Amino acid sequence: MKNILLLGGTGFIGKNIIESFATDKKYNLIILSRNPYLVEDSFFSEKNIIIEIGTLADTDFINNVIIKHNVDVIIHLLSSLIPSSSNTDFYDAMSNIVIPTFKLIDFIANKNIKFLFFSSGGTVYGNATSIIKETTMLNPINNYGFSKQIIEDYLRYKKNICLLDCIILRPSNVYGKYQAFDGNQGFIAVAINKIFNGIPIEIWGDGNTVRDYIHIDDVVHILKKIIDQSIANVTLNLSTGIGKSLLEIINLIEKHMSKNAIIYFNKKRSVDATTVILDNAQLVVLIPHEFISVDKGIKDQINYFNIVLKNAN
The missing domain is CATH 3.40.50.720 (NAD(P)-binding Rossmann-like Domain)
Structure with missing residues (x-):
């Protein structure tokens, strides 16, 4: 042990x-x-x-x-x-x-x-x-x-x-379970909460910033x-080695929530990298693994969001 x-x-x-x-x-x-x-x-x-x-x-x-x-x-x-x-x-x-x-x-x-x-x-x-x-x-x-x-x-x-x-x-x-939906980081969780509540999503740049989730x-x-x-x-x-833009993430959330996002675009910040996709070849050689797709992961995160809402009420 x-x-x-x-x-x-x-x-x-x-x-x-x-x-x-x-x-x-x-x-x-x-x-x-x-x-x-x-x-x-x-x-x-x-x-x-x-x-x-x-x-x-x-x-x-x-x-x-x-x-x-x-x-x-x-x-x-x-x-x-x-x-x-x-x-x-x-x-x-x-x-x-x-x-x-x-x-x-x-x-x-x-x-x-x-x-x-x-x-x-x-x-x-x-x-x-x-x-x-x-x-x-x-x-x-x-x-x-x-x-x-x-x-x-x-x-x-x-x-x-x-x-x-x-x-x-x-x-x-x-991203996933226990991530704060009203926090200041964790784009997927924050976007789910804002889309549900009709709160504008603030994006720094044009929304084409790419991340590996x-x-x-x-x-x-x-x-x-x-x-x-x-x-x-x-x-x-x-990492999964697969990149998704912020707008692609929002589109997936909209699809699974059947609700449109309100988006405000602001000037890009210098502290934000434009594209970050990590090569996971070394990882999967050591630990072969089938990763959860972002589509399924977002669907699961929305289900968790609904559980949190139910428990809060």
Whole structure:
């Protein structure tokens, strides 16, 4: 049985990881949370889930958690930034996320603990004119992507000078269950909510911005395989390899909701890459997998939206 420390378990990706891993008794899951009220109530009843209340910035606390629970694997999802985050937000993230992550990496080096870092396939590469391989030069164009690159660089540096088992995952645009419909990121979820409520969708640019969307169920499945198969010391694009424009996504939502969107177009922002399609060839060689299509994924997301609405009423 593997003891897994999850950093960032109260976000949308983290909640899906917990829900899946909780039903699989191969894992003990230790969840770091700064606030117990952010953790789903149902997770507290699972015998293989432990909640530790604290922050990554509390270095001594984190180190003690790792020792106390004999942690084998760390999954790092933490980030306080989004692509439009300001310089002030970035400085806060450096203090509260990036530097503490450096200290965590220092502590686990030479301890035979696997470190899985969720970077960002959508922002670390910047603008690209062709499909993006893991070997493509990193060129972030916003603070979120730059913060991820900094941590990636530190991992590569530490691997050169000590024994460090780490995997860097660069997910494309992840969507699915638990994603906030009224949030400030997650285009598919936000668009579903706005189309349902007749709220205009604000698009920066002409709507032809292309992204590679991957369903959260695919992400969790691949994550389990990476842990179970003992894959080590590799950087992987976590993607379907298929691009869709914002307007194509809106058209699919309109089709499944039988409702037209109201769209407002604004001037393109410099923090948004025009096209991001990630090459997943290396991923599917290691982990053969049939991905959920965006069409089916959007249909499932609309069904989940209807469940959330029903429960709210």
